[in-house]
Amino acid sequence: MENDHLLSHRLRSVRSRKRTKRKDVEKQIRKKFKRSKELWKIKRNTPLIPLDNPYQRGFVRFFVVRDDVMRSKDGEFFEEILKKINTYMYSESRQFLKKKRKFGRRIYVEKEQKLKPISLWSWNDPKLGLTARERQYFLKYEEYCPYRKCNEIYYEFTEPWRFTLRIRPNMITHYKPVDFELEKEIAELEACLQQHKTVGVINKKIYGKSYKWRSRKEDVHLIRSGKYFTCALSAKEIAENFQDV
Structure with missing residues (x-):
């Protein structure tokens, strides 16, 4: 009975396994992103x-x-x-x-x-x-x-x-001399970092925002966007905003 109780604690749930897998993927992306920046810096600082x-x-x-x-x-x-x-x-x-x-x-x-x-x-x-x-x-x-x-x-x-x-x-x-090994590694990293899902992770986890620059939250009108549930205005103020629109 005691062994069954310990086994139940060792087994992770599906949600926990997904979270661990997602974090591992993010760590790999961060590692490749950092390595890509280092390689571009080495290439840029190559003496003429x-x-x-x-x-x-x-x-x-x-x-x-x-x-x-x-x-x-x-x-x-x-x-x-x-x-x-x-x-x-x-x-x-x-x-x-x-x-x-x-x-x-x-x-x-x-x-x-x-x-x-x-x-x-x-x-x-x-x-x-x-x-x-x-x-x-x-x-x-x-x-x-x-x-x-x-x-x-x-x-x-x-x-x-x-x-x-x-x-x-x-x-x-x-x-500027060309380092073929350096160019090959840069191309491999760029092929991985330019994928659609990878770009989304980089924008959200590294740059700190997942939305585009054209849809910044401070630029979106509250009434026109339709997000009334985040509005702390009274019914009278909301009606006045509708009249302005």
Whole structure:
């Protein structure tokens, strides 16, 4: 009788076995996720090796401070601003052309290149290092983002005439060696971590949220979402909200 009592305590329920299995799967996913981050860091920090014979691969176009502005007393000031908003464009030819359809036929037009706008996150980031004087030369504006389906705040430089475009040959002087064993392990981990169920576990257990960024709880209207059972309003207030909708 006593042995039967001990055996009943040793046997786990179905719910307990499922919980243990789920935790083991989460541990394996966390381990692979951590290993994937380590491998990407190793790949990113692989030092470049100089080439014995550098070669040219197309052309690169970028902004530089105009000569008359550079000779003024604020030349170095605008040069520091340019380092934070400069853009680089690459092309196989010096003309920097692209195809465009006009009146039913394709023509070549010059590629447009602009200074980089500063996002709201970068604007408040101390790593960017914008001084109070530099911030006076930027204008705040909103632009619709088709990917996030919302308006994004940017800061644009108000005096782009102080800079001009310059074209130079794009010289390849270094290369990064390829570690085939490292690439193979990264590919195996990515194939596992990009599965649909695995992505859900990563978003919920590692990043701390299982819902998409477009369905954030603070952005969902209580009445329109239909979740009235979580509402602590009175009947009169709910009726007024229905009238507003």
